[in-house]
Amino acid sequence: MATIELAPAFTLDDARATGLRKDQIYELLERGEIERVGRGAFVRPIAVDPAFATIAAATAVNAAATLCLTSALVHHELSDAIPFATDIALPRGTRHPAGFAHASWHSFDAATFDIGREQIDAGEGIKVSIYSAERTIIDAFRLMHQEGSDVAHEALRRWLRRRGNSPAALLKMARSFPKASPRLRVALEVLL
Structure with missing residues (x-):
């Protein structure tokens, strides 16, 4: 039984579609050839970057799964x-x-x-979704009550230090998020 037939991230139904039985899946788990990330969601550890294992498995369950907030801020440095x-x-x-x-x-x-949803490679060609740096900053301001104002302001400061970033483009995207737009505008006025 070869795991190569399995996608880098897959569900139990996906594995069954390749002809594997449930007992064979458990055998692969015991041998460490696959890892369970969630109920009925698995990854092949040698095929998926460990930093993206959870989002890859979530994407196998639901293609709309998107890396966001602090995880996306860390990814975008x-x-x-x-x-x-x-x-x-x-x-x-x-x-x-x-x-x-x-x-x-x-x-x-x-x-x-x-809005701001992008695709990145998580290993062996598997694509996962992540929000762009701009969208993630907007979400940090929009959800400041959960994430903390210091997180949002520090992310904006770091983003502004990078060459090629456009505050006008950030504000244009922020117009779709009425709660974030005023907060972001004020923060940009202070920082610029």
Whole structure:
């Protein structure tokens, strides 16, 4: 039984579709050839970058899963935080997958869910979604009551230090988020 037929991140149903039985899946687990990340969600550890294992497995369960907030800030090097769990967004009204011990689930408005959503490679060609640096900064300001004002302001400061970033483009994207736009405008006025 070869794990090569399995995608780098897959569900139990995906494994069954390749012809594997449940007992064979458990045998692969025991041998360490695959790891369980959530209920019915697995990754091949040699195929997936460990930093993206949780989001890759979440994407196997629901393609809309998107890396967000602190996890995205760290990926974009806008924060030095060490998140306890991977922050993953799904459209509001979508059921969060069960059994993910290292995931912090967030529900974002379906109307703005795709704004700033990008794809990155998580290993062996598997694509996972992440919010752009700009969208993540907007979310940090929008959810300042949860994330903390210091996190949002530090991320903005770091982003402004980089060449090629446009505060005008950031404000244009922020117009879609009425709660964040005024806070972000004030912070930019102070920092610029």
